[in-house]
Amino acid sequence: MAQQEKPAPDPVTIRDIAAVAGVAVSTVSRALSRPERVSPATREKIARIAAELKYVPSAQARALSSGRTGAVALLVPDVTNPFYFDIIRGTQHQLKAAGYTQLLVDTEESAEVEAEALGALRRTCDGVVLAASRLSDPAIVEAASQLPVVTINRGIHGVPTVIIDTPDSMGQALEHLASLGHRQVAYAAGPVGSWSNARRLRAIEDHAERLGLRISRLGPFAPKTTSGAAAADAALHSGASAGIAFNDLIGIGMLQRFAARGVRVPEDFSLVGCDDIFGADFCNPPLTTMTAPVEQAGRVAITMLLSRIAQGPGGAGRELAVLPTHLTVRQSTGQAPA
Template structure:
């Protein structure tokens, strides 16, 4: 504090309050307009990636607190958002968690992370227990039923990722369209007997992929096999590989990369060569999919961006703008990444 007659210098021992950084400070540091900062923090999909990252870095450097967080102190809000994932050890969820974390931090929110262990009971229990500690929820690959989701979203703002529901805003990673690409790829290599290796029966995306697999295989005159369900972990790969070998299929499309990598290991132990004897296609393009032996052909998608978009959709519920409706559906594109685990069908 500066006292009269002190020549502008604070008295010894007095505290000098620091001014809270403003959105204008962030804009100056990032070299953009204040409107761009506001848009980057509330509607990140409307700002290009390089500009958004520069703004986020500037906000973090200044410890900028958006007005929504300051208002939360007097409104009873916690300024925390809970992100629930079925398996925190699955690398697929790493990128989702990174995307939600960065976007929430930039908007002044704290992320609370919960591993529901592929259990709908644990997921529902966590949602009920955390109602007072979180302003909203992001559910990645939720295992809840439509009725349960409707009940939860009726009480507190919710956004789902890879779990379409009429009652909640949803970010869908469009893996079914890439399943079509994978079938076209396998058919072009001469495969006529194909197998779908199923994930959890409560997984919405698993059902969607199987429905497309069955329909598109029939259109192409392919012989279809379905095995599973299997827990989406490498440890389930041995059982999945043994079951796939019994079908006589020459190619498999697998629920996720972890399960596919486990299958590669088991097939190698059994002397079944990939891709000479059997081709394998995974899904998610997780870290390490290109390092396994052989490198895995898989379905790739912008997973981190899905997390960012989910946060943007949730924030539009928490801080609605009059006259502007909240986005209810965002579809993230996918594509097939071809590597050495797929090849021509055996003669």
């Protein structure tokens, strides 16, 4: 007959330590979490007994005694978007180095889902990074009043943020297209609620006026490859000879649609993407795009957030970090058709 395994013993608690030491449970709690509040003799006695009993404080107990959970949440609109892969990698590496755990939440491009997630996280993490948040400004300010918050690609007064400066490289893209003889450029816009989309559109309009280019605004489109077919069709009907996509996913989808329709790129139509995600240089043809330091943005955001956490409520810290971008020219752009 097989011998049954003995059940694992119950973990040692501070009540067990208190019983052996002959002191109150509250005294043990103070000795372990706020040792300066008990006498040296009592502190040493409790520490010795805790070691003899092999007491291990739970994560929950540590959180209650320190006010910290050791966890930081990262909220992203779409975890399947390769742009966020590097954000996640950057935040993860920085948090691991600091001894923190990362909680990852996919908010599904929904302000409602994002708000619900924030509400649930307020008591389970020490701070939050909001990447390309779809929340309103007041909602983010309200969240930042309750726990440390840092945003990526969302500038709000009083909330620390990391901005990837793609509007600057929008100017580079238009100058590049103008130098190739293009006079009308279509912009395949991103989601209506995207703060980055609004900034990119303003930059395109400003630079187009300076360069004497005509801009056709298309969309809005969901920032997914599947949106590329509709964006490509709209671009061809716009009369433009070149286009700029809100992100590389839309741009890649446009390339696929152009190929299906027999439109040659760049001979018939030139195309520029944005973000330089993994795979942008594997397209046919490889996509001209705006290269961004995405992983660095994740690292900087965590550095700013951990500084806020360490300082506590009302602490001051770095409020803004702007990371430059640049245009990477590949084979999807060429001379305007004669």
